[in-house]
Amino acid sequence: MAGRSHRKASEAVDPNLLADFKVGVDNVIFSVDTNQNRLLVLLVMRQEAPFLGCWSFPGTLVRRGESLEAAAYRILAEKIRVRNLYLEQLYTFGGPNRDPREAADSYGVRYLSVSYFALVRYAEAELIADGVSGIAWYPLNQVPQLAFDHNQILEYGHRRLRNKLEYSPVAFEVLPDLFTLNDLYQFYTTVLGENFSDYSNFRSRLLKLGFLADTGIKTSRGAGRPASLYRFDAEAFAPLKNKPLVFI
Amino acid sequence: MAGRSHRKASEAVDPNLLADFKVGVDNVIFSVDTNQNRLLVLLVMRQEAPFLGCWSFPGTLVRRGESLEAAAYRILAEKIRVRNLYLEQLYTFGGPNRDPREAADSYGVRYLSVSYFALVRYAEAELIADGVSGIAWYPLNQVPQLAFDHNQILEYGHRRLRNKLEYSPVAFEVLPDLFTLNDLYQFYTTVLGENFSDYSNFRSRLLKLGFLADTGIKTSRGAGRPASLYRFDAEAFAPLKNKPLVFI
DNA sequence: ACAAAAGTGTTTTTTATACACCCATGC
DNA sequence: GCATGGGTGTATAAAAAACACTTTTGT
Numbered sequence: 241m242a243g244r245s246h247r248k249a250s251e252a253v254d255p256n257l258l259a260d261f262k263v264g265v266d267n268v269i270f271s272v273d274t275n276q277n278r279l280l281v282l283l284v285m286r287q288e289a290p291f292l293g294c295w296s297f298p299g300t301l302v303r304r305g306e307s308l309e310a311a312a313y314r315i316l317a318e319k320i321r322v323r324n325l326y327l328e329q330l331y332t333f334g335g336p337n338r339d340p341r342e343a344a345d346s347y348g349v350r351y352l353s354v355s356y357f358a359l360v361r362y363a364e365a366e367l368i369a370d371g372v373s374g375i376a377w378y379p380l381n382q383v384p385q386l387a388f389d390h391n392q393i394l395e396y397g398h399r400r401l402r403n404k405l406e407y408s409p410v411a412f413e414v415l416p417d418l419f420t421l422n423d424l425y426q427f428y429t430t431v432l433g434e435n436f437s438d439y440s441n442f443r444s445r446l447l448k449l450g451f452l453a454d455t456g457i458k459t460s461r462g463a464g465r466p467a468s469l470y471r472f473d474a475e476a477f478a479p480l481k482n483k484p485l486v487f488i
Numbered sequence: 489m490a491g492r493s494h495r496k497a498s499e500a501v502d503p504n505l506l507a508d509f510k511v512g513v514d515n516v517i518f519s520v521d522t523n524q525n526r527l528l529v530l531l532v533m534r535q536e537a538p539f540l541g542c543w544s545f546p547g548t549l550v551r552r553g554e555s556l557e558a559a560a561y562r563i564l565a566e567k568i569r570v571r572n573l574y575l576e577q578l579y580t581f582g583g584p585n586r587d588p589r590e591a592a593d594s595y596g597v598r599y600l601s602v603s604y605f606a607l608v609r610y611a612e613a614e615l616i617a618d619g620v621s622g623i624a625w626y627p628l629n630q631v632p633q634l635a636f637d638h639n640q641i642l643e644y645g646h647r648r649l650r651n652k653l654e655y656s657p658v659a660f661e662v663l664p665d666l667f668t669l670n671d672l673y674q675f676y677t678t679v680l681g682e683n684f685s686d687y688s689n690f691r692s693r694l695l696k697l698g699f700l701a702d703t704g705i706k707t708s709r710g711a712g713r714p715a716s717l718y719r720f721d722a723e724a725f726a727p728l729k730n731k732p733l734v735f736i
Numbered sequence: 737a738c739a740a741a742a743g744t745g746t747t748t749t750t751t752a753t754a755c756a757c758c759c760a761t762g763c
Numbered sequence: 764g765c766a767t768g769g770g771t772g773t774a775t776a777a778a779a780a781a782c783a784c785t786t787t788t789g790t
Contacts, residue, residue, distance in 0.1 A: 257551050257552060258510055258549050258550070258551055258552070259510075259511065259549075259550050259551055259552045259553070259554065260508060260509070260510070261508070261509040261510065261511050261550075261600070262506055262507075262508070262509065263507065263509050263511075263582065263598075263600060301506050302506070302507050302509075302582070302598075303505050303506055303507055304505060304506070304507045304584075304596050304598075305507070305584050305596075306507065306584070307582065307583040307584060308580065308582040308583070308600075309583075329579065329580065331577065332556065332577060332580040332602050334511065334550070334555065334556040334602065335555040335556065335557075336552075336553050336554065336555060348552050348553075350511075350552075352509070352511060352556075352600075354580050354582065420742085421742085421743090422741080422742075437779090437780085438779095438780070438781070438782080439742095440743080440744080440745090440781090440782080441779070441780065441781080443742095443743075443744095444743095444744085444745095445778090445779085460741095460788070460789085461741080462740085462741085462788095462789075463739070463740045463741065463788070463789045463790075464739085464740040464741025464742065464787080464788060464789075465740080465741055465742040465743075465786065465787035465788050465789095466741090466742080466787075466788065467741080467742055467743090468742085468743090668769085669769085669770090670768080670769075685752095685753090686752095686753070686754070686755085687769095688754090688755085688770080688771080688772090689752070689753065689754085691769095691770080691771095692771085692772095693751090693752090708760095708761070708762085709768080710761095710762075710767080710768085711761070711762050711763075711766070711767045711768065712760080712761060712762080712766085712767040712768030712769065713759060713760040713761055713767080713768060713769040713770075714760070714761070714768095714769080715768080715769055715770090716769085716770090
């Protein structure tokens with residue numbers, strides 16, 4: 241066992257063995273376009289090497305005195321203005337050679353990425369285009385080759401979204417404040433796949449839970465009977481918060 | 489918005505603003521003592537400052553060229569010999585001032601901890617006592633004040649264990665190779681709490697799933713009818729792998 | 737009038753829950 | 764023979780799944 245010959249002490253005696261890191265934070269920001277039933281992810285065009293001109297997640301390196309989460313909020317605020325935001329840590333990618341800058345630097349600085357998972361409302365989210373850097377919502381099935389290992393990070397984020405949808409009310413972080421039950425259903429099907437449930441059953445199950453308030457307002461989308469607009473009632477949901485498995 | 493005045497470019501122009509990190513890896517290693525029905529976690533006594541003499545999770549700093557996971561395996565192998573090991577990333581804690589060494593160093597090196605969640609079999613796990621450092625299994629409800637933010641990490645790990653128990657077969661990573669259905673039931677109750685299910689129902693549900701193979705071997709624990717020893721049949725489980733929600 | 741979308745209800749099947757009861761062993 | 768833990772079965776309640784049907788709009 242290689243580690244045994246140097247044991248604990250070596251780390252104190254020969255600190256040169258330790259890797260030096262810069263820590264980056266990358267945000268996988270999801271949203272949904274209710275009108276077109278498309279799941280979206282926010283990409284920005286890199287303005288600097290490495291991967292100049294490549295699409296990537298909005299990211300930044302962590303500054304002195306700054307917490308990881310604060311860094312995540314910082315780039316987010318640089319790229320997008322939102323009223324509502326859901327944010328949680330996703331995963332940490334830290335293998336050597338995941339960032340080409342490592343090779344160039346003979347002192348062996350490593351780049352580690354702590355990724356965050358975010359949900360915003362499409363209509364409320366105002367992208368901050370500074371005229372220089374590209375920024376755009378991409379439908380999930382049209383995401384191109386991304387910088388670094390960001391395609392892998394996206395995989396992770398997508399899986400997290402699918403899982404969270406089943407047992408937590410994250411859908412209401414992405415949907416507009418007022419939505420029809422069909423909007424909600426369509427969102428679930430686009431994320432979870434066609435055959436997750438019958439609309440009629442989905443509908444009655446959700447309504448029975450009692451945290452969807454009918455505003456009485458009707459909305460008409462072309463032909464057909466107008467639908468009621470619903471609102472997520474956080475108070476009514478509160479008692480169910482720690483109960484397992486409420487959706488789907 | 490403070491970030492706006494320097495924007496992206498500042499990071500390249502004034503790299504002093506970036507924090508320099510050492511990255512640590514800490515393992516939350518769980519096991520069960522089937523005989524006493526106790527959920528255990530592995531702690532080691534710190535041999536150096538800071539928190540000298542304090543109990544903590546086995547951890548190490550990541551070396552040059554070493555991946556996070558490799559570092560996790562490395563300390564694990566230094567502290568314990570196992571035949572079977574389940575390991576996955578848990579969470580990354582990286583706020584400033586989580587490590588007292590940061591304050592001492594005027595150059596502002598930060599210490600970030602990527603925690604890992606591990607499961608091992610108690611009977612097969614051989615602790616490596618080097619005569620110098622303390623190492624011990626602690627029942628979860630007797631864990632003392634730990635070094636750094638390790639009590640918080642433990643919280644996270646415990647929650648992860650509870651969740652995973654419900655939808656994945658991790659129990660069989662901690663239980664001995666051969667176990668009685670009662671062992672399994674007891675494990676679930678100690679982790680999930682008394683009232684998660686009736687024994688009889690738990691039993692028939694699990695058996696119906698078809699991946700528990702009865703070896704026919706009987707074992708007697710004092711009085712009462714001897715119990716059958718079962719084995720987890722990975723092959724029979726394979727087709728259920730990606731199905732949601734199989735347990736509890 | 738009729739197609740399209742919204743919304744309701746009913747039937748069937750499956751799963752969960754609560755127990756009651758039989759079985760094999762040690763003392 | 765009886766206490767102790769192991770193991771089986773059944774009756775009831777609840778939830779999931781399938782699907783038929785009504786209602787309200789636009790054209």
